[in-house]
Amino acid sequence: MGDRSAKYFAVATREVVKTISEKCQLLYEMNRVFEQLQDIAVEPTMVGGESDKTLFDFVDAETVQSLQQDALEQTKE
Numbered sequence: 001m002g003d004r005s006a007k008y009f010a011v012a013t014r015e016v017v018k019t020i021s022e023k024c025q026l027l028y029e030m031n032r033v034f035e036q037l038q039d040i041a042v043e044p045t046m047v048g049g050e051s052d053k054t055l056f057d058f059v060d061a062e063t064v065q066s067l068q069q070d071a072l073e074q075t076k077e
Helices: 002-039 061-076
Strands: none
Touching: 002 061
């Protein structure tokens, strides 16, 4: 029975690692998108002459927090 338990544990461990990796991938991708938005400058003529604006400046904090919370909740499932 010990061998059977060890095999079950090994399979269960692989499944847990796979699930965590998939969920972490979601967080990684989301952060990558936010980083890209921070790197894309907006033409000053499009934002009333303001310089140094990026696309990320137009993503409100509530949206970012909501997306992060959703991703974290998915990692708990």
